[in-house]
Amino acid sequence: MNNKNFYKTLLKKYHFRPSKRLGQNFLIDKKVLKKIIETADLSPEDTVLEIGPGLGVLTKELAKRAKKVIAVEKDKRMAEALKEVLKDYKNVEIIESDILKLAWSSSIGAVLKFRTAPMELLQAQFKLIANLPYYIASPVIRLFLETENPPKQMVLMIQKEVAQRICAKPPKMSLLSVSVQFYAEPKIISYVSRKSFWPQPKVDSAIIKIAPIRFLEQKFLETAPIKLKTAPKISAPKSAILREKFFKIAKAGFSSPRKQLANNLSKKLKIDKDKIKKAxxxxxxxxxIRAESLSVKDWMKLNEKLSSL
Incomplete structure (x- = not known):
């Protein structure tokens, strides 16, 4: 039975249809499935967090290769069907919940906390692998980049346009690309036709890999004006202050994308325009220059210069 017929048979059994509201478009292309698995590069010691497992086609392949798979599914009916589909996979834990409610960031330090016991496994190193519904892609990526214990890497299927924005380079940068590239190096692995899904969505997708996570950010925190010379790592409160400062400047810079960066920064930060131009x-x-032409490293250098004004 091919994947499309598999989905239709199981959905009929449980008397429900794919939800457009929840972005339920199931992957039916086995070549794409293979590409996701190859990119994940799993080992028998890996713990995997999968978000939106649907009816478990990807979950099965993850479970065959990883030590533990924690699958978080928002749809109650889907979670029930998933438990039947995966009943023979003893290393799979299914959690019926909205990932954005299950995990959240504190206002200070952006520390990710979990409400349920199984998620405590994620205090160790883990990989995030998911075919994400389009409507939660950006908040999920941000959530797991900002957490105190981020995944070793993310391998995600997301909307093509969003993937291109995340992976953009100067002069096509946006606040989204800066926000992701501050924490990690995103890379588009391959594009995926909308025909690879059932029901067929209106847009194409892309597989992206986000790693290494926190490397560039840590370098920024170590060299930023506020330093901790006595500690090997930046403490959560001070790192949060530095991140907040960085993104305050970036958001000001992108406040009017068509205007020159000096104008935006002067208006939003209340700093003399000539001083900003000198910086x-x-x-x-x-x-x-406009904000779209700055790399993340440029923003880091500018942050340091503006801190002295």
């Missing part, structure tokens, strides 16, 4: 020159940037 840009000191960073090796043109005074008339």
């Amino acid at each position: 840009l020159l000191d960073c090796g940037l043109e005074p008339e």
Whole structure:
């Protein structure tokens, strides 16, 4: 039985249809499934968190290769069907919940906490692998990049346009690309046709890999104006202050994307425009540059210069 017929048979058994509201588009292309697994590069010691497992086609392949798979499914009916489909896979834990409610970030330090016991497994190293519903892709990525214990890597299926924005380079940067690239290096592995799903969505998708996570951010925290010389790692409160400062400047820079960066920063940060232009020159940037033309490293250098004004 091919994947499409498998889905239809199981959905009929449980008397429900795929929900457009929940973005339930099931992967039916085995070549794409194989590409996700190859990119994940799983070992028998890996713990995997899967979000939105649907009816378990990807989950089965993860369970064959990883030590533990924790699958979080929001749809109650889908979770019930999933338990039957995966009843022979003893290393799979199914949690019926909305991932954005199951885990949340504190306002200070962006520390991820979990409400249920099985999620305590994720205090160790884990990989996040998911075919994400389009409507939660950005909040999920942000949530797991900001957590105190981020995944070793993320391998995600997301909307093609969102993937391109996340992986953009100057001069096509956006606040989204800066927000992700501050924490990690995203890379588009391959594009996926909408025909690879059932029901067929209106847009194409892409497989992206996000790793290594926190490497560039840690370098920024170590060299930023606020330093901790006596500790090997940045403490949560001070790192939170530095992150907040970085993104305050970035958000100000992108506040009016068509305007010059100096104008936006001067207006939002209440700093004299000539001083900002000098800071840009000191960073090796043109005074008339727009926010979309700065790399994350440029933003880090500019952050340091503006901190002294």
